[in-house]
Amino acid sequence: MTFGKYIHAPGRAVASLGLAAAAALTASVPAFAQNAASSAPAAPSALATGAAEGAALASGTGSYTPMKPVEGVGMPVDGGIGLQTQYSKLGEYGAWIHDGILMPIITIICILVLVLLVIIAVRFNRRANPVASKTSHNTLLEVVWTLVPVLILIGIAVPSIDLIAKQYKPAPEGALTIKVTGNQWFWTYGYPDNGDFEVISNMLNIPGSPTINNGVREVGSRPWDGPAHLEVDNRMVVPVGEPIRLQVTAADVIHSLGVPSLWLKIDAVPGRINEKVLVIEKPGVYYGQCSELCGAKHAYMPIAIEALPRAQYNAWVLTHAGGEIDGQKKPAAVPAAAPAAAPAADASEAPAGEATAEAE
Incomplete structure (x- = not known):
């Protein structure tokens, strides 16, 4: 022994x-x-x-927790007057045209017309002016009221045409493409650049109200839910700060994709693809609604767009079956690029x- x-x-x-x-x-x-x-x-x-994205890809798992919206950001507010706060360059430019050009011109014209009406009513009524003037022409006055409106229209047209041109500028090469399809009465978001998976987006049901979408949960049952009538079960998730090519169409009747805080409104027409570039400057959740009368439940097909940093967006993509980043699908526990590591990974x-x- x-x-x-x-x-x-x-x-x-x-x-x-x-x-x-x-x-x-x-x-x-x-x-x-x-x-x-x-x-x-x-x-x-x-x-x-990013480091977080690399860790998610190396481990072969994607993780995603929906973002909680900020009250008053990307949504209507009680008593709100004017445009919603904009979170895209186009939106900021459009809001500047509205607030800095159109509203002052409208205000000045309204005040001028009101003053002229008051002057005419006071000075040229029957009692103050019993003998009416027989003047039929005033060359200076006719030139002024012809040229001034022309100059006003030119002043409005120059930034307006520039805004239209910017809105229809093609997406840069390599921009992420998202296909948006309007249906009666929900939205479908396809991601052809990320494995061609689709996300179906239905409005959440409202507690105490008739069921709008069978099998869909009620709003307020999750901590990240936004306002009733606007929150959905699956949002359109996009990367923030990047140009996104939206290709919009419809499966049945005409719908319209409209998100006021992103200066986004484009019709979804059956048999036609309308294209628009979207760039969101700040991470967040932005809400809109179908803006084209499309049937009985037209008021119940909201739009919710969630903008995430690229690393978090990639992690969200990997939570979907078939999701991939730049042609690479969800990897195994050890990437296939290192064949020598496979036996050790098994061990x-x-x-x-x-x-x-x-x-x-």
Whole structure:
């Protein structure tokens, strides 16, 4: 027994040393595999946009928790007058035209007309002016009231045409494409650049009111829910700060995609694709509604757009079956770009009992 004890002791020491070495190798493999994948020439560019995104892709899992909207941001407010606060460059430009050009001109014209009416009523009524003037022409006055409106229209037309041109500017090459389809009475959002999956968006039911969409939960049952009549079960999720090519169509009748705080309104017409570029400047949730009378439940097909940083957007994409980033689908636990890491990954995922048995 003593001899056997001394004989087995070196064997156990060698086995322990082997297990320790295997454990160290297993622990180092994921980092090595990640470095190899990031240094490979063919690695997709979008996979290096942030540490959080890289961790999600390396682990092979995407995670997503809907963003909680901020009250008063991207939605109507009680007693609101004027345009909603804009969160796109086009919206800011359009709001400036409205607030800085149109409203002052309208105000000045209304005040001028009111003053003229008061003057005429006071100075040229029958009692104050019993003998009416027989003047039929006044060259200076006719020139003024002809040229001034022309100049006003030119002043309005120049920024207005510029805004229209900016709204129809084509999307840059490589812009993310999202296909929007209006249906009676819900929206479908397709992501052809991210694996061609689709998201169906229905309005949430309102507690205490008749059911609008069967099988859909009630608004307020989740902490991230926004206002009633505007919140949906699945939002259109987009990356913030990037040009997005929206291709809008309809499956049945004419609908209209309208989000006031993003200066977004475009018709969805069956058999036709209308295109518009959308760039959202700030992360958040932005609400709108169908703006074209489309049937019995026209008032119950809202639009909710959630703008996320690119890393979080990529993580959201990977939560969908078939979702991919720049042609790369959700990877396994260890990326395929590092073939030497596969055996070690298998060892790391095996139960502790099996690893011990193999070592012995």
